[in-house]
Amino acid sequence: MxxxxxxxxxxxxxxxxxxxxxxxxxxxxxxxxxxxxxxxxxxxxxxxxxxxxxxxxxxxxxxxxxxxxxxxxxxxxxxxxxxxxxxxxxxxxxxxxxxxxxxxxxxxxxxxxxxxxxxxxxxxxxxxxxxxxxxxxxxxxxxxxxxxxxxxxxxxxxxxxxxxxxxxxxxxxxxxxxxxxxxxxxxxxxxxxxxxxxxxxxxxxxxxxxxxxxxxxxxxxxxxxxxxxxxLPTAQETVEGPLQQPVQYVSKEGEGTGYQPRTFWGRIAQGQVKAGGEVEVLPSGVKAIIAEVRRAGETVAHAVAGESAGLVFDRQVDVSRGDWIVAPGSAAPRQQFEATLAWLDTEAAQIGRKYWVRHGNRWVQARISAIEHRLDIHTLAETEAHELAVNEIGHVVVELQAPLPLAAYTENRVAGALIVVDPTSNRTSGALLVR
Known part of the structure; x- marks a missing residue:
């Protein structure tokens, strides 16, 4: 058998x-x-x-x-x-x-x-x-x-x-x-x-x-x-796609009053990066050329998805923790999106209520503008719902206070996932998976 x-x-x-x-x-x-x-x-x-x-x-x-x-x-x-x-x-x-x-x-x-x-x-x-x-x-x-x-x-x-x-x-x-x-x-x-x-x-x-x-x-x-x-195979980040790297940490090299190069560190979520390539910083939209790629304190020729890397630009660019470094034109920040919401809080998810969401390393205020349906785990049917109780899963529409470079979760686990936090209790209330 x-x-x-x-x-x-x-x-x-x-x-x-x-x-x-x-x-x-x-x-x-x-x-x-x-x-x-x-x-x-x-x-x-x-x-x-x-x-x-x-x-x-x-x-x-x-x-x-x-x-x-x-x-x-x-x-x-x-x-x-x-x-x-x-x-x-x-x-x-x-x-x-x-x-x-x-x-x-x-x-x-x-x-x-x-x-x-x-x-x-x-x-x-x-x-x-x-x-x-x-x-x-x-x-x-x-x-x-x-x-x-x-x-x-x-x-x-x-x-x-x-x-x-x-x-x-x-x-x-x-x-x-x-x-x-x-x-x-x-x-x-x-x-x-x-x-x-x-x-x-x-x-x-x-x-x-x-x-x-x-x-x-x-x-x-x-x-x-x-x-x-x-x-079984291990889950691998997509190396072939356009570059997407959330900025986790910004370090300044050297001492003195003049311009000192800054290194923008983060784990590459998709694609690969090498010196000489052009990148775009989101949400500002400023473009720059990569002058140097660093890994574990050493200069390397390139880095790929799944690796943590530090990027040095050819000129001074305002980049902060929470920004994204991407291939030019590959990501369009959005303020409204549809997602699957897995609700984890004992207080139900409610339409219109404001929450904090974390995308990569950036925090943004958001609200659930609509709950399209709730998934009945017994029948797998999509049922009408006006709120989601603890452990329920639904299809929702979310509006953000500031645009984020989102991707479908099926294509990119990092760019397509957000956590939802209750602003009053600071509890992790849910997980959003961009559709």
Whole structure:
């Protein structure tokens, strides 16, 4: 039984891309086994310190080790047996290095899942097969499975993997049929939502079945979860597109009263830069020639997307933190735009209310001028809405006090994303993804 669509094409990715460290998050409903799965990956890859292992063995008192304790760092997490904050862990195999983000399953901590998804190369969404009604012809999925998958998709996480956990809880003769039903339900949902599924794999995080070693079952002949992860590509910034670099820091070189060259530092969001090229500074629109490109204190010939670089211009130009350095004519600042809004605040998003938004390194006042619709995560239907409650996702129109050089989020994660902050409480209230 094949449950791994597109897996063969994944193997055809560039070798250098595959060998970069893979950042992936785990998500799913409460008690689906996310922390146990990560603990299993750490345990089997020998990424646990000796004193950690000794502590776990003493706590177990002769019983099987509770691997979930390896990721539950907060005291409240250990007391309640749930994940509250995002826990980052690191491990490596002979083939690759990994950075894991364990995202909470509770609905009220969805904001932390959004934080974990930002910048991730892949998402492993756990599905607890024991919580699903396998007697139905079309198995209904849990709301959190749908929500987390949609959020990962909306946040442009490149690879989405479904891990059907606790497969060992089913009788051996029923496991194959149960996995097939759940796989079909996941594919139906993904097709409706426009999500490309990288793989669907059965696992038992508790026993370690099909996590790092292939599953020994006549009904499954696909890869283990680790084999899938080792093959996935990392998300790469677009090098071929026009230059876009937000200015994070301005440094002045030398001493004295005369003109001293300034270096404008930032991480290149798109394209590449080299000495002699012409650039435009936004929002001022002033143009200049790049006299020098610097990286890590040294002068270099060029720099590309994903790298942090310092640019020195051929003449004095007024550039401040929050400005953007772009290829001339490649970006048109806008004061009104449409976006997908993932709302994270307990106080609902309201039409007409003013908020602060951050784009790159610039803060601008903004207001939601319209809510076009709200996405029903149960039916994926677009429903009428006049406000967005916590954890809801909608299509909105935003007006800015000052124009910003925006790009579609599907084309550029940096230029196409904004965070929304409540001006009264200073809470991070939402994430805007430019359409």
């Amino acid at each position: 094949s449950a791994v669509p597109h897996f063969e094409t994944v193997h055809q990715q560039d070798v250098d891309t595959q060998h970069r460290a893979l950042r992936f998050l785990t998500a799913g409903s409460v008690d689906d086994g996310k922390s146990t799965l990560i603990g299993r990956l750490l345990f089997d890859s020998r990424a646990i310190l000796a004193d950690q292992l000794d502590t776990l063995e003493r706590r177990a008192a002769g019983q099987p080790i509770d691997l979930s304790l390896l990721t539950d760092g907060l005291e409240a997490e250990r007391e309640q047996g749930i994940t509250i904050d995002v826990a980052y862990r690191y491990f490596a195999t002979k083939a690759r290095k990994f950075i894991i983000a364990d995202a909470p399953g509770h609905e009220q901590y969805t904001r932390n899942m959004v934080t974990a998804a930002a910048g991730s190369d892949a998402a492993v969404v756990l599905v607890d097969i024991t919580k699903l009604d396998l007697t139905q012809a079309e198995v209904p999925l849990l709301p959190q499975t749908r929500r987390h998958s949609l959020l990962a998709h909306l946040l442009r996480v490149p690879s989405i993997v479904f891990a059907v956990n606790k497969i060992d809880a089913l009788a051996p003769e029923a496991a194959g049929e149960g996995f097939a039903k759940v796989s079909a339900a996941l594919r139906r949902f993904a097709e409706e939502a426009g999500i490309t599924v990288t793989a669907i794999v059965p696992v038992s995080a508790l026993n370690g079945d099909n996590v790092t070693q292939p599953l020994d079952a006549p009904w499954y002949h696909g890869p283990s979860l680790l084999q899938v992860l080792e093959s």
